Each structure stands twice: as C-alpha cells, then as structure tokens.
Amino acid sequence: MQDIQNTSKLTVHVDPEKCTGCGTCTALADQTFALNDENISEVINQNGNSDEDKLLAAQSCPTQAITVTEEESEEKV
Numbered sequence: 363m364q365d366i367q368n369t370s371k372l373t374v375h376v377d378p379e380k381c382t383g384c385g386t387c388t389a390l391a392d393q394t395f396a397l398n399d400e401n402i403s404e405v406i407n408q409n410g411n412s413d414e415d416k417l418l419a420a421q422s423c424p425t426q427a428i429t430v431t432e433e434e435s436e437e438k439v
Contacts, residue, residue, distance in 0.1 A: 370409045371432060372416055372439060373408055373431050373432075374394065374395075374405055374420060374428055376395070376404060376405060377428075380426065382424070382425055383397055383400075384424060385397060385403075386424065387403050387419040387423060390415060390418050390422060391411035391416050391418070391419040392411075393411045394407055394415070394416055395419060403427065417430055
C-alpha cells in the first residue's frame with residue numbers, strides 16, 4: 363500500500379492558554395493533533411488529516427482554542 367500524504371491548504375494552530383485538553387480535536391483529527399504531557403493539544407502534523415477533518419476539529423473545540431488559516435492568503439477561516 364502506498365503512503366499518500368495529504369496536501370493541506372489550511373494551517374491550524376492551538377492556543378495553549380485556551381485549550382482545556384478535552385480531546386475533541388484528537389478524536390476528530392488524530393494525525394494532526396495530540397495531547398502533550400500537560401494534557402494540552404498540540405499540532406503534530408499539519409498534513410496528518412484532511413483539511414475537512416482539521417476544520418471540523420477546530421469547529422468542534424468547546425473553547426475555540428484552534429485557529430484555522432488558509433495557507434495562500436493567510437486569512438482566518
């Protein structure tokens with residue numbers, strides 16, 4: 363099986379001050395987000411999940427700790 367890496371048009375960022383470590387993002391996009399030793403979400407791979415999955419994870423964050431920007435325009439989504 364060939365390893366196909368997603369080509370991302372969206373970039374995600376987690377604000378550690380807002381993150382409560384609920385794990386919603388890791389459940390929805392586990393190849394992009396992981397909880398660190400302090401139980402705070404971190405981006406581990408921008409291309410880990412599809413843009414659709416990353417956007418869903420950001421929209422599902424209860425504290426709105428995840429920002430999504432379009433790579434080319436750098437505008438927030």
